[in-house]
Amino acid sequence: MGTSLMARNIFNQPRKDEEESAGPSPAPIKSSKLPGSVGGLRESLREITANSIRDIDPDRIDMDGLRDRLILEDSSIEDLAESIRKHGQQVPIMVRPSDQPDRYRIIYGRRRLAAIRKFGGTVKAIVRTLDDDASLIAQGQENNLRLDPSFIEKSLFIREMQEAGYKPSVIQDALGLTRQGVSNHRVVLEQLPDELIRLIGPAHGIGRRQWGDLAALSEKVPLVDIAREILAGLPDTTPSSDKFQTIYVACTSEARGTTNQSARSQTTVVKDKSDRPVGTLSVDGKSIAIKITRKDNPGFCQWLEERAATTLQELFEQWQNERGSGN
Structure with missing residues (x-):
C-alpha cells in the first residue's frame, strides 16, 4: 500500500455539497485473465460488478470503522437530507461486504448515509472488497471532496488509527501528511484534555x-x-469556532493574571419577553461587546446597524450628563 494511492492531500480545498462530483475510487484488484473467451467474459463481468452502483437498504449497512468527525448529527445533516430528498442522491457512498450474510460495512459516506436514514429509502452504494488498509485510504481520499475535517478532528483521527494499530505509512497515505505532519497533530492533542475538545467541538478554521x-x-x-x-x-447555537475563541481569551486572561476569579470574562444571553435570544453581551477586563447574529435576527440587525452610531453617542452623552450631575 504505497503513496501512489494518495494523489493529493485529502484535506485541501474541500467540496461541501452532496451534488458535487465524487472523488477517485480505488481501482479493483486485477487478477490474471483466464485464457480464451471464458476468461475474457469472466474478467468483463468482474469489472462490471466492481464498478456497479447498487441500491441498498440503510439498515443493512453497519457504521463501523474509525470516525473522522467529532459531530455526525448536526444541522448540516438536516440540510443534506433535504437536498437529497429533493434532488436525489447524486454521489454514491462506498461499502464493503460484512462477515455477516447480506450486510455491509461503511467505507465512506457516513454523512450521506445518516441523511438518507432521516427520510427513508435505499442508499446508492458502490460495493468493493477491500482490506482494512485500503478502506482507510479510500475513506481519506474521498474526504478531500467533502466537508473538510478540522485540525482537531484530523488529530483525533490520527490517534484512533494509531491505537487501532495501523502502520505509519498507511496513516500518512490516508491523510496525505508527512511523518512530521502526523507528529505535529499528535503532539498538540496529547496536551489537551479530551473533555475540553468535546466541549469546544470541531472548531473549523482553528489551526x-x-x-x-x-x-x-x-x-x-x-x-x-x-x-x-x-x-x-x-447560546447552544454558538458556532464551535466562536466557542474556541471565547474560551481561549478567557484562559489567556486567567494565565496572565489580568483578571481574578470573579472578574473573569462573562457572556450573558439577552432575551426578549418570549424568552427568545436577542443577542449576547460579553464583558471582560478590557472591553464590552454586543453581538447580534444576522441569521437569527436579520430585521433587528439591519435596524440596529442604521442606528448604532447615533445610539452609542446618545448613551455616551447620557453617561456624561449623569456623571456631571453626580459630581
Whole structure:
C-alpha cells in the first residue's frame, strides 16, 4: 500500500455539497485473465460488478470503522437530507461486504448515509472488497471532496488509527501528511484534555498554532473548568469556532493574571419577553461587546446597524450628563 494511492492531500480545498462530483475510487484488484473467451467474459463481468452502483437498504449497512468527525448529527445533516430528498442522491457512498450474510460495512459516506436514514429509502452504494488498509485510504481520499475535517478532528483521527494499530505509512497515505505532519497533530492533542475538545467541538478554521497555544495554557490554568463556565453563558447555537475563541481569551486572561476569579470574562444571553435570544453581551477586563447574529435576527440587525452610531453617542452623552450631575 504505497503513496501512489494518495494523489493529493485529502484535506485541501474541500467540496461541501452532496451534488458535487465524487472523488477517485480505488481501482479493483486485477487478477490474471483466464485464457480464451471464458476468461475474457469472466474478467468483463468482474469489472462490471466492481464498478456497479447498487441500491441498498440503510439498515443493512453497519457504521463501523474509525470516525473522522467529532459531530455526525448536526444541522448540516438536516440540510443534506433535504437536498437529497429533493434532488436525489447524486454521489454514491462506498461499502464493503460484512462477515455477516447480506450486510455491509461503511467505507465512506457516513454523512450521506445518516441523511438518507432521516427520510427513508435505499442508499446508492458502490460495493468493493477491500482490506482494512485500503478502506482507510479510500475513506481519506474521498474526504478531500467533502466537508473538510478540522485540525482537531484530523488529530483525533490520527490517534484512533494509531491505537487501532495501523502502520505509519498507511496513516500518512490516508491523510496525505508527512511523518512530521502526523507528529505535529499528535503532539498538540496529547496536551489537551479530551473533555475540553468535546466541549469546544470541531472548531473549523482553528489551526495547529491556535490549538497549540491553548494546549500550552494547560499547565497554568484549569482549561476544562474555565470552558464550562464560559459555555454556560453562551447560546447552544454558538458556532464551535466562536466557542474556541471565547474560551481561549478567557484562559489567556486567567494565565496572565489580568483578571481574578470573579472578574473573569462573562457572556450573558439577552432575551426578549418570549424568552427568545436577542443577542449576547460579553464583558471582560478590557472591553464590552454586543453581538447580534444576522441569521437569527436579520430585521433587528439591519435596524440596529442604521442606528448604532447615533445610539452609542446618545448613551455616551447620557453617561456624561449623569456623571456631571453626580459630581
